[in-house]
Each structure stands twice: as C-alpha cells, then as structure tokens.
Amino acid sequence: MLLNYTIDGFENIQHQDYYSLQKIINKLTTLYRLYGYHQISTPTFETYDLYVHEDSIPCDDLFKLVNHQGKVLVLKPDATLPVTRMAAMNHPNPDEIIKFSYQTNIYRNFSSPEMIKKEITQIGIEYFGNDTPECDGEVIGLAILSLLEIGIKDVHIDLGHVGFINYLFEELTLSSFERETLFQYIENKNIGDIACFVKPLNLSTAAKEMIAKLPTLYGEPKTVLKEMKAFCLNGKMEGVVEKISEIYCHLEVMGLAEYVSFDLGFTNQMNYYSDINFKGYINNWGEPVISGGRYNNLSEKFGIPRPACGFAIDLIKVIDYMEQENLLPVDTQSRHAIFYDDDDKAMAYTIANDLRTKNEISEVFMIKTDWGFHVQSLRENPLYKNAIIYFLSKGKLCIVEGDQYLSLKSNEIKREVD
C-alpha cells in the first residue's frame, strides 16, 4: 500500500536506532572535541560546478536539480570537498593549522544495485595545514579510537600509500589506457588478469614480475615494509617506505599499532587521495566502515595550497553491525504516565513538571474511559514499554503495579525518584 510513497535507497531511522545513533554521535563528537577539532556544518546543496571536474565522483552518481536562476545544483555527494572549500575561504593563510569535525548526510545516486543506500550518514574529521607523519598518525589513531570508544573491539585499519604504485609506474613506459587497466586490476587484486595483460607489453621481465606481485603487498606491517624495500626503483618510492614506517612508529607510541596492517595495492582511482589512504574494517562485517587518507592537492582548487588528512565513518553501517552484535546503547530510561481526572488537571501538571525538573520523562493524559482500559492500551504500546502509570482522581494519586492500584502521596513519587 505504501509502495508509491517510498524510494529505494532511502529509509527511516526508527526511534530505537535514532537514540543509539545520537548517543554514538555524542560520544564521537566529544572525542574529536577533546583532540581539538571544531565542529562545523556545510550546506546540503552544492553547485554542480564544484564536482563536474572532480574525477573522484562520477557525474552520473550526483543528484542534480536546477534552481530558479537555472543554476545546476547537486545534493552534497561528499563531505571533504565542501569542508576543504570552507577552510580555504575562511582561513586564507595556508600554514595555519585547522582541525574540523562534521556530522552530515551525503547523497549518491548509485545506479545499481537498486536497493543500495543512497543517503549515507557520516561523521568525520579533516586536519589541514600539517604534512607530518604525526598528523597522519593522529588521524589514523582517531579512526581506531572512534570505533573503540563506542564499544567495538575487532577493529582493523588497512593502511596504504597511492604514491608507491604511482612512483613505480613513473619508471615504466605505459599508455594511459594500459596504466588505468593495470590500476584497476591491482585495486581488485586480479592477479590472473594482470599476468595475461602484461605478457604482450613492452616491459622487462623484472618489471612484469613486480607488477604481478603488487597485489600481494599486504598484511603484517613489518613484513610488508621489508618486502616493499625490494620494490624501490627510485628515491620517491624509498620516501614512501620511510613515511609509512614513521607513521607506524607513531601509532606504536600511541599504543594502537596492533590494529594496523598495510596494503600497498590501494590506488588513487576514483578518489582524491594523493598520499596515504586507509580503510577501517570490523571483523565479520563484509564492508569497510571507515575511509580516509591524505589529499594534499584538493585545496589548491580553492586557491589555497594546503596539505590535509582526514577520514569519514559510515554511521549506519556501524549501527547495523552493533545491532547484530548487541552492542547498541539502549534507551533504558523509564517514563512516567499520569492519567488525571478533569478536576485534577492542575495538580497533574505540577507533579509532571516536578518530575521533569529531576530529568524524569513524564507525560499527562486525561482519563477518558475505564482505568483498566487505559492501562491495557498503554502496556500494549511498545513506545511505553517501561512506563510507570499513575492515576490522579479526586486529589488522590495511585500507582499501577500489576493489576493493582496502590494509593500514593504526591511527595512519595519524588522520594521514589530520588
């Protein structure tokens, strides 16, 4: 019956989930605040022009609309670009340190599969103006801490660096088509097809073997670092090895190294990362929940060259996981429902207000029928699962316990609550 009134890819958040979502958002916002991040917000609409030249988001994935001046707008498909623009507009000094956090919905008009979520609820941080491994370490560390903070233990961060492959490919003479195809194969760890694809190419055997091995450069950080050294063909690649080993050291100091593994098979296809990038996983959950990295070239678009690093968490995926594992914070606060006779209205409102000043949830209803009927209908309503029910009639207050009505003095409610 509702079929015509719902859209695939968009959904309601029920009250239980919304409560959990808010709790989680509060915890994370507090965490970021304690690390010095300022919370900000950017508009839901952006101009199409902002994204049209951005390779990271295909234009077909944008929700477009036209405003009354004929300008093409899009629903914000990403948080990083607007936050970067905001930093560039309000803080023109490129050396300034700027730390922003945000919580927002983003929208992607994915064409398939039909049921995929198109409204994505994100929370994240962006750290501008600092290009050191300490900054990367702080951002990765906060990504780990975010999940730990909300009670998830099986956290994995997979850290890569897009430069490693880019600098390796600089040494090889390949057409842009060959390069893109290989990048895609490497990203998908498609070892079989890489072997077939490089066979007819005009490359040395050593180079071919190296390309075929790139997808296997992942796993335990120290082992991978050793393997990486054998790949270095130029100073830039050595620089990458040095940089990620420094970040790893930083995470060791933070006591978070155990959560990190490396994967040098990440490329910068379909994203704006220029340096390190990482994904956050939770054990037994098939999709990444965190995505982040360094994007030192993005701010230049807005006239201010400025290094930056950040991440975003997909909150709905996190909540789905926590629900499955029974980790969600549950609303356990009881609520008071006071039914009153018309004559006792003033007293009912006084009692309810008193309760509210003590942070107790209280609601008042006029008695319309039989008391038993009111009790039964409230008990059947899942929204009043933990409700304490009172009746106020002729100046006397009764509390409902089981099927009994026990009389109570109004000051006794307060005492109970205290």
Next chain:
Amino acid sequence: MVIRFALAKGRVAKKAIELLTELGYVFDDYSEKSRKLIFTDTTGTIEFFLVKSPDVPTYVEKGAADIGIVGKDVLLEHPAQVYELLNLNIGRCKMCVAGYEDRPLPYGKKMVVGTKYPLIAKTYFNAKNQLVDIIKINGSVELAPIIGLSDCIVDIVESGNTLRENGLSVLEEICDISSCLIVNQVSLKTKRELIDPIIQEFKTQL
C-alpha cells in the same frame, strides 16, 4: 572461525567441490541430490553453500561468504567490489559474437543483439563505436537470429556444438572466460591466516 564458500550452482560447483576434495577437504554430508543448503567439511574449517551464479558476487561483496567461485562472465555482467584473486582452470570457454557466416554484421547501421549478457554486449560494441539495440533473453539465445529477432547474439561458447547445429558460427571473440576465485575485501585482511593457505592450495592446482 570458519571460511565460507559461495559456489555457483551447476558445472562450476561440481568442479569446485572436486577441487576442494582433491585439496583434502572431506564433505561427508554432501551428495548431489542432498537437499541441505550448507555443507561443512569434517575438520570444521570450511563450509560451502550453492547459489545461483549471479548471486555469488553479491554474497561475497556483502561478506555473507568469504570466498566465491563463479564464472568471469558473471563478474563482467554483475560487477562487484571483491578481490578477483585467481583465474581457475575450470569452466574455460569464450564470450563470442555469433551469427550467420554469410551475413556480415551490419556495422555502421542499426544492429540488434540478443543476449543473456546486456552489459558485456553493450560495452563491447560501444568500444567499437557501434550503437546497438540489446534484447535481453534468458535462455536458448541461439533462437533469436534464427527467427529474425536479432542480427547476432552475444553468448558463451564452449564447444560450439549448439551454434553449429543451428547453422550459426562464431563471428567475433570478445574475451576468454574461466571460473574465478573471488574473495571478500575485508575477509582477505581480517581472516588472513585462514584464507591465505586455501588460496595457496588453489594456486598449486593451476
């Protein structure tokens, strides 16, 4: 922790189960006629279930299965965010354009293509700058050119017998197809100690 396989029902699953048995995994509760949906090996380290082939990438992408074995044709037609680690030596065949040998394909004109693989067909012809009308057909694709529904078909060709019996032949080869071993992107990292040895064993079979 158990490693879960999603196998594409039919030929591919049969070969894959043979391969797993060769690798030393024993499934004593499995028989082709069994109505059970999920089977565990005697050591309890791996289990598998059989699903329709286009569902395999979905199960693996979502992490409901750690590893999947499915034809490359399915991966090309239903792209999924998975690692396509190995091309296995099972289910080898070719994706081809087939039609009548004495009737050249109407390049540069309107061309109608009947196929089970609309995405593959469209990508192939568009790369050759040929616009095509695609008619999606779910089975007996060979029928389409015979009764004049389409100029040609795009389909998997293994021996070519069906084509020959119906007077059709391969006009163009699109790509090689074999079964692929695909792995969930998170499982490969978080269950590495368990998945790596399995992949190595599959590699030795190649």
